[in-house]
Amino acid sequence: MNYSEYHLIAKDEATAEILIALLAEYGFDTFEQNESEIFAYMPAQNISDTIEEKIIDLQLQFQFTYTSKIYEDKNWNEEWEKNFQPVVVANKVLIRAPFHDQDKTIPHEIIIEPRMSFGTGHHASTYLMIEHMLEIEFANKTVCDAGCGTGILAIFAALQGAKQVLAFDNNEWAYNNSIDNKGLNKIDEGVIFELAELDIMQQKEFDIILANINKTIIIENLPLFKSSLLINGTLLLSGILISDLPDVIAEAVKHGFQLRNSKTKDDWVCAELGF
Amino acid sequence: MAKEIQTFVKLQVKGGQANPAPPIGPALGSKGINIMEFCKQFNARTQDKMGKVLPVVITVYKDKSFEFIIKTPPAAILLLEAAKKQKGSAESNRIKTGSVNWEQVKKIAEEKMPDLNCFTVESAMKMIAGTARSMGLNVTGQAPWN
Numbered sequence: 498m499n500y501s502e503y504h505l506i507a508k509d510e511a512t513a514e515i516l517i518a519l520l521a522e523y524g525f526d527t528f529e530q531n532e533s534e535i536f537a538y539m540p541a542q543n544i545s546d547t548i549e550e551k552i553i554d555l556q557l558q559f560q561f562t563y564t565s566k567i568y569e570d571k572n573w574n575e576e577w578e579k580n581f582q583p584v585v586v587a588n589k590v591l592i593r594a595p596f597h598d599q600d601k602t603i604p605h606e607i608i609i610e611p612r613m614s615f616g617t618g619h620h621a622s623t624y625l626m627i628e629h630m631l632e633i634e635f636a637n638k639t640v641c642d643a644g645c646g647t648g649i650l651a652i653f654a655a656l657q658g659a660k661q662v663l664a665f666d667n668n669e670w671a672y673n674n675s676i677d678n679k680g681l682n683k684i685d686e687g688v689i690f691e692l693a694e695l696d697i698m699q700q701k702e703f704d705i706i707l708a709n710i711n712k713t714i715i716i717e718n719l720p721l722f723k724s725s726l727l728i729n730g731t732l733l734l735s736g737i738l739i740s741d742l743p744d745v746i747a748e749a750v751k752h753g754f755q756l757r758n759s760k761t762k763d764d765w766v767c768a769e770l771g772f
Numbered sequence: 773m774a775k776e777i778q779t780f781v782k783l784q785v786k787g788g789q790a791n792p793a794p795p796i797g798p799a800l801g802s803k804g805i806n807i808m809e810f811c812k813q814f815n816a817r818t819q820d821k822m823g824k825v826l827p828v829v830i831t832v833y834k835d836k837s838f839e840f841i842i843k844t845p846p847a848a849i850l851l852l853e854a855a856k857k858q859k860g861s862a863e864s865n866r867i868k869t870g871s872v873n874w875e876q877v878k879k880i881a882e883e884k885m886p887d888l889n890c891f892t893v894e895s896a897m898k899m900i901a902g903t904a905r906s907m908g909l910n911v912t913g914q915a916p917w918n
Contacts, residue, residue: 500793506895517784518848521825528784528825529795538794558908573797577806577836613792617807622812646808712819713788738816765816 498669499541499570504551507564512559523551541567556750558727574613592618592649603706605656608681610648614671615644622709622735625760625767626650629733630707632758633769635659638704641725642754643695644714648675650707655684663701665693698725709735711713712745719752723772731757735767742766775837778803781830784846787818804836817842825849844887847903850880855909871910877901878916 503525507513510532512730517528518642525537533604552563572578583593590605599606607627609617616623630650635657642651642664648671650663672692679688689706691697695718698706704727715734722732737745739761746756749770758769781799790796790811800807810830818826824871827843844850855870874897881888881896894917901911 498793502794511903511906514846515848515903517825518846518852518907521786521849522852526786526789526791527795529782529799530784536795541792549776568794568798573792573794573801574807576801576804581806609856611808613797613808615812617806617808619806620809620812711788713822736812736816741816741819 499543500538500568501541501565502568503535503537503563503565504619505535505537505561507535507559507561509533512561516555516559516561519555520552523548532544547743555616558702572613574611578611581619584624586618587631589631590618590627590653591763592627592755599714605651605653607653607656608680609649609652609678610676611647612670612677614647614666614668614674616649616709618649621762621765622737622767625762625765626707626709626733626735627653629758629769630654630657633705633731633733635705639702639727640705640707641698641701641703642727643698643708643718644710645675645690646671646709648678648690650709651675651688651690652682652684654705654707655688657680659705660687660768662688663691663697663703664688665691665697667694677747681739698722702727703730705731705733707733711736712738713742715745716748719749719754723754724750728772730771732770733767734770735765737766738764738769739766740764742768775797775833775835778832778834779905782790783830784825784827785814787821787826788815789823790814790818800830800832800838805830805832805838806836810838810840821845824853827844844883847880847884847900848907850883851876851900851904851907851909854880862877870908871912872904873913874901874911874915875913877904877911886914 513533513535520537525539527538529536583597591600591603592607611617637660640654640659640662645651645664645666653661654662675690753772754770757771760767792807830840830848832838854876877897877900881900888896
């Protein structure tokens with residue numbers, strides 16, 4: 498996605514602070530401020546004549562100069578992706594890039610070449626999901642991976658014998674990356690990756706739902722997870738801080754879920770629920 | 773031994789909405805930081821401040837690891853939020869006609885005290901009220917010291 502940068506020079510630092518507050522109202526999502534200088538950013542596709550008019554209105558009120566430019570979409574994470582270290586989960590799963598050596602002493606292997614997508618095992622939320630998945634029976638199960646990022650969890654579910662996997666993400670980088678990673682792991686056609694929102698789960702039922710997202714989205718979608726989960730199915734949640742788990746569980750209980758098990762690492766928790 | 777610091781990156785990001793696009797992408801990516809990991813952590817830690825602009829200071833270490841601290845929202849952001857409540861509308865942003873009361877100013881001053889160069893809540897309130905007026909917001913009611 499291309500991003501627009503607006504570079505404003507205000508008359509002083511206090512005015513710059515006010516301008517940030519107002520520009521945030523117009524949809525700018527991220528800012529850099531160096532004293533009276535502001536860089537404000539939003540997706541280029543969201544810049545409209547209305548926004549330009551509002552900025553000109555602000556200019557009359559607060560007197561500043563500005564220029565704008567477009568940042569073309571590119572992989573900003575490339576530097577890290579060129580030479581990251583492989584990850585070993587519980588001495589049983591090696592997560593590596595194609596440029597890393599194989600390790601035949603570790604029983605399972607997932608090959609991930611991330612491209613500005615989340616899910617390499619370095620972050621505790623992914624690590625915990627993989628560790629937890631080792632304890633779940635995937636053979637002949639139907640699986641959904643909601644917010645799949647690199648596709649790592651869907652790929653591991655397939656490698657563990659899942660019959661059918663539907664994985665999706667609403668980010669185009671993640672969608673393209675997950676398809677490439679599927680190829681790297683020589684997964685068959687039982688795994689489908691889609692560029693989609695969570696409502697793709699509607700009218701479908703799964704034995705296992707994997708969701709490494711965040712507290713807010715998980716809580717909002719508990720009814721959807723419930724309606725998409727088969728009886729005796731498993732909902733595996735991650736992307737949750739340990740301090741946020743009580744809130745998530747309290748909401749989940751309202752929808753009939755029970756906490757079956759959980760694992761923690763650093764500040765993060767992965768929770769297995771069922772009903 | 774303490775890790776060696778490479779640099780500090782200061783940004784203001786909406787809670788729960790960090791993504792690898794500019795400026796986060798170029799600012800952290802060029803230093804070899806895993807941007808996706810920063811975004812995941814930042815978004816998780818700001819779930820309760822979704823959509824609110826939050827200053828964040830990221831410490832980048834020479835070993836390409838990072839830590840960050842999230843500061844309180846800028847006073848102007850808090851004032852705008854307070855003005856909307858005062859008008860009873862969550863949608864209006866026509867601040868030229870907006871207002872905040874001294875009770876709201878005090879609450880903001882107390883929240884911002886750690887980041888302000890003020891020794892007393894009263895002096896912080898005067899500073900916040902000044903920002904409010906610069907934004908075109910009226911400060912209504914009687915100042916507590918009058």
